[in-house]
Amino acid sequence: xxxxxxxxxxxxxxxxxxxxxxxxxxxxxxxxxxxxxxxxxxxxxxxxxxxxxxxxxxxxxxxxxxxxxxxxxxxxxxxxxxxxxxxxxxxxxxxxxxxxxxxxxxxxxxxxxxxxxxxxxxxxxxxxxxxxxxxxxxxxxxxxxxxxxxxxx
Amino acid sequence: xxxxxxxxxxxxxxxxxxxxxxxxxxxxxxxxxxxxxxxxxxxxxxxxxxxxxxxxxxxxxxxxxxxxxxxxxxxxxxxxxxxxxxxxxxxxxxxxxxxxxxxxxxxxxxxxxxxxxxxxxxxxxxxxxxxxxxxxxxxxxxxxxxxxxxxxxxxxxxxxxxxxxxxxxxxxxxxxxxxxxxxxxxxxxxxxxxxxxxxxxxxxxxxxxxxxxxxxxxxxxxxxxxxxxxxxxxxxxxxxxxxxxxxxxxxxxxxxxxxxxxxxxxxxxxxxxxxxxxxxxxxxxxxxxxxxxxxxxxxxxxxxxxxxxxxxxxxxxxxxxxxxxxxxxxxxxxxxxxxxxxxxxxxxxxxxxxxxxxxxxxxxxxxxxxxxxxxxxxxxxxxxxxxxxxxxxxxxxxxxxxxxxxxxxxxxxxxxxxxxxxxxxxxxxxxxxxxxxxxxxxxxxxxxxxxxxxxxxxxxxxxxxxxxxxxxxxxxxxxxxxxxxxxxxxxxxxxxxxxxxxxxxxxxxxxxxxxxxxxxxxxxxxxxxxxxxxxxxxxxxxxxxxxxxxxxxxxxxxxxxxxxxxxxxxxxxxxxxxxxxxxxxxxxxxxxxxxxxxxxxxxxxxxxxxxxxxxxxxxxxxxxxxxxxxxxxxxxxxxxxxxxxxxxxxxxxxxxx
Numbered sequence: 001x002x003x004x005x006x007x008x009x010x011x012x013x014x015x016x017x018x019x020x021x022x023x024x025x026x027x028x029x030x031x032x033x034x035x036x037x038x039x040x041x042x043x044x045x046x047x048x049x050x051x052x053x054x055x056x057x058x059x060x061x062x063x064x065x066x067x068x069x070x071x072x073x074x075x076x077x078x079x080x081x082x083x084x085x086x087x088x089x090x091x092x093x094x095x096x097x098x099x100x101x102x103x104x105x106x107x108x109x110x111x112x113x114x115x116x117x118x119x120x121x122x123x124x125x126x127x128x129x130x131x132x133x134x135x136x137x138x139x140x141x142x143x144x145x146x147x148x149x150x151x152x153x
Numbered sequence: 154x155x156x157x158x159x160x161x162x163x164x165x166x167x168x169x170x171x172x173x174x175x176x177x178x179x180x181x182x183x184x185x186x187x188x189x190x191x192x193x194x195x196x197x198x199x200x201x202x203x204x205x206x207x208x209x210x211x212x213x214x215x216x217x218x219x220x221x222x223x224x225x226x227x228x229x230x231x232x233x234x235x236x237x238x239x240x241x242x243x244x245x246x247x248x249x250x251x252x253x254x255x256x257x258x259x260x261x262x263x264x265x266x267x268x269x270x271x272x273x274x275x276x277x278x279x280x281x282x283x284x285x286x287x288x289x290x291x292x293x294x295x296x297x298x299x300x301x302x303x304x305x306x307x308x309x310x311x312x313x314x315x316x317x318x319x320x321x322x323x324x325x326x327x328x329x330x331x332x333x334x335x336x337x338x339x340x341x342x343x344x345x346x347x348x349x350x351x352x353x354x355x356x357x358x359x360x361x362x363x364x365x366x367x368x369x370x371x372x373x374x375x376x377x378x379x380x381x382x383x384x385x386x387x388x389x390x391x392x393x394x395x396x397x398x399x400x401x402x403x404x405x406x407x408x409x410x411x412x413x414x415x416x417x418x419x420x421x422x423x424x425x426x427x428x429x430x431x432x433x434x435x436x437x438x439x440x441x442x443x444x445x446x447x448x449x450x451x452x453x454x455x456x457x458x459x460x461x462x463x464x465x466x467x468x469x470x471x472x473x474x475x476x477x478x479x480x481x482x483x484x485x486x487x488x489x490x491x492x493x494x495x496x497x498x499x500x501x502x503x504x505x506x507x508x509x510x511x512x513x514x515x516x517x518x519x520x521x522x523x524x525x526x527x528x529x530x531x532x533x534x535x536x537x538x539x540x541x542x543x544x545x546x547x548x549x550x551x552x553x554x555x556x557x558x559x560x561x562x563x564x565x566x567x568x569x570x571x572x573x574x575x576x577x578x579x580x581x582x583x584x585x586x587x588x589x590x591x592x593x594x595x596x597x598x599x600x601x602x603x604x605x606x607x608x609x610x611x612x613x614x615x616x617x618x619x620x621x622x623x624x625x626x627x628x629x630x631x632x633x634x635x636x637x638x639x640x641x642x643x644x645x646x647x648x649x650x651x652x653x654x655x656x657x658x659x660x661x662x663x664x665x666x667x668x669x670x671x672x673x674x675x676x677x678x679x680x681x682x683x684x685x686x687x688x689x690x691x692x693x694x695x696x697x698x699x700x701x702x703x704x705x706x707x708x709x710x711x712x713x714x715x716x717x718x719x720x721x722x723x724x725x726x727x728x729x730x731x732x733x734x735x736x737x738x739x740x741x742x743x744x745x746x747x748x749x750x751x752x753x754x755x756x757x758x759x760x761x762x763x764x765x766x767x768x769x770x771x772x773x774x775x776x777x778x779x780x781x782x783x784x785x786x787x788x789x790x791x792x793x794x795x796x797x798x799x800x801x802x803x804x805x806x807x808x809x810x
Contacts, residue, residue, distance in 0.1 A: 022514055022517065023517060023521070026517055026518055026521050026547065027521065027525075029543060029546060029547055030521060030522060030525055030539060030543055032543075033539060033540060033542050033543035033546070034526075034537040034538070034539055034540075034543075035537060035538050035539075035540055036535060036536070036537055037535075037536040037537065037538070055538065067755065067756075069756070070674070071673075071674060072672055072673065072674055072752075072761050091672050092672050092750075092752030092753065092761045092763055093752070093753060095388075095732075095733045095734065095735055096733070097753075135536070
């Protein structure tokens with residue numbers, strides 16, 4: 001009986017350590033491969049640094065889309081109505097990309113503060129605003145209200 | 154009138170489902186035979202009511218009854234008829250109705266084919282399925298009634314079905330996927346019944362296996378259809394995005410695969426019994442989780458959950474009740490289910506154990522990658538997303554290891570096998586695999602590539618080990634005076650499914666390494682070379698469809714100077730919802746796809762075009778077809794045909810023990 005119990009304990013220990021190890025390794029790999037999301041305001045306040053790949057999101061500013069004449073190179077500005085960010089992209093924009101529409105772009109921040117995207121996403125629903133974008137806009141306007149209130153005082 | 158009939162039928166179905174959940178179990182407890190037998194008519198009645206409700210909703214779509222809210226939101230009088238049928242499951246309410254309808258079909262199937270089971274088992278299995286059905290019917294009726302109407306002010310015209318869903322692949326993808334998801338409820342119900350009973354025998358495992366194989370086959374088809382659809386409909390040529398919605402269907406698939414293999418051990422060797430029960434619970438729970446993730450809106454954002462909390466919380470409640478309840482039962486009763494047998498380190502048992510461990514690790518990878526961002530978001534942490542590199546880095550090596558092991562597993566015998574004998578069997582396949590693997594990238598591309606070599610070697614390895622095992626078995630058959638086809642459909646199905654996964658793996662690796670993708674600006678008469686083909690853009694013309702207008706590009710495809718084909722991708726503008734959709738043109742082939750999609754119009758008649766050369770991409774879905782076909786044939790093989798035999802014949806085999 002005692003031996004049996006000891007064996008059972010060993011098995012249990014082995015199982016716990018084994019699965020713990022596996023999950024630990026997976027979580028480590030996970031932490032190496034996440035993409036953080038930033039709003040234009042967060043980038044303006046230097047929360048993101050031009051080393052890692054990040055996601056940015058905001059509304060495309062009306063009249064900001066510019067196309068090259070001989071290639072697919074485009075640039076446009078995204079905004080959370082507090083700060084703007086210039087995005088460069090070489091490729092085909094999604095069907096629902098329009099000025100005034102919320103989008104999410106993935107890529108790298110440059111040292112000069114511009115953003116070079118390798119992927120631009122807009123969802124297939126014109127009423128849809130990426131949740132990150134609506135959050136970011138809310139936060140930015142809340143922050144702006146707070147600062148105006150402070151200056152009022 | 155018809156929607157009211159449908160609504161009434163749905164309410165009656167709920168009443169019958171509740172009766173199905175309660176009456177047979179009450180009969181069990183009080184030993185009243187009549188009440189236990191009542192499970193069969195109740196299951197049939199529930200199915201008929203749901204068929205009626207389902208038909209009522211379909212008729213509302215066909216007759217353009219724009220007084221029904223759901224029809225207004227998902228249909229339009231100009232919508233082509235076939236899409237009116239598929240629009241029934243085009244959105245939340247209808248897809249839930251499809252879910253319960255399919256559940257009722259599985260319930261009827263169990264009721265009809267399960268007449269040979271011990272009465273106690275029949276009653277319990279059907280009752281558990283009745284419980285699941287009651288939960289989902291209550292959910293449908295209370296939070297997402299598809300028969301809600303605009304009265305007296307009916308709408309004049311509908312908003313039209315989402316153009317993305319107006320497509321053949323998406324017509325059959327949801328029913329297949331649900332057949333899979335819901336099919337696992339049978340294994341789940343059998344597991345719960347076994348836990349109530351406190352015993353699992355070979356007969357039990359033999360019963361559950363064909364059901365699980367069928368569900369698994371459907372799920373495989375459903376996932377493959379979804380991937381194929383994403384490939385040609387979304388317009389960027391990807392076939393798997395590691396998107397949470399896709400992962401939601403992959404998780405029950407991984408767990409279901411483990412269940413199939415663990416069931417084999419439980420049947421043949423009476424081992425891994427409580428583990429099999431846990432896997433059956435896990436697989437169905439993951440199916441529910443998948444339904445929850447996709448249907449509750451948590452994936453778009455945890456805030457979407459909060460905007461429609463009723464549905465989200467109800468579904469979460471169902472999930473918690475089902476998973477929690479079954480796990481509590483498992484904790485209480487699993488210790489009564491004992492496995493006592495020994496096996497050698499070199500045996501099929503060990504291989505299948507390793508298979509289960511690898512699949513569980515793969516499941517953990519997908520689970521954490523899918524749900525970690527969600528948890529972080531709920532806890533108010535940073536907004537993050539997990540990209541494909543995470544999944545590729547972790548998932549791919551696990552799968553490679555699994556395939557390597559698979560070749561050994563096919564050839565190893567139960568209990569124990571002398572290692573020299575195994576080496577003797579595997580030596581030739583190993584040489585073939587290594588040779589072909591090294592040669593393959595050279596032959597195909599003229600340069601070595603480790604991943605491609607590995608994928609090629611694994612496919613040849615699977616083929617060669619299958620042949621080795623087949624040859625050996627045929628020899629044994631001959632010695633016993635029998636013939637090769639006596640090995641049975643189950644055996645050939647098993648081989649076919651295993652070879653299928655090799656085909657899929659090779660397709661994935663080939664398309665990942667040798668695809669050529671070009672996005673460029675083309676003016677009329679511009680030429681471009683992609684993957685050995687020349688593409689000439691001849692400009693665009695306007696055409697009109699039933700519920701859209703379209704701009705169609707003309708792209709000539711030349712090989713060695715002669716015109717092969719004219720590809721006509723479109724940019725469609727749907728009238729009702731004003732959506733813009735890209736319609737891809739594909740020249741499909743076994744060895745390569747040519748894929749042309751239109752981007753946006755640019756100045757002076759030029760267009761942005763996306764041109765892809767995709768080698769072996771069809772093999773991904775071809776492999777999935779083989780897997781599904783193999784699973785179906787394994788389920789319907791002679792070994793499992795006993796469920797259709799009369800009682801007297803099965804009794805001596807120990808089925809009714």
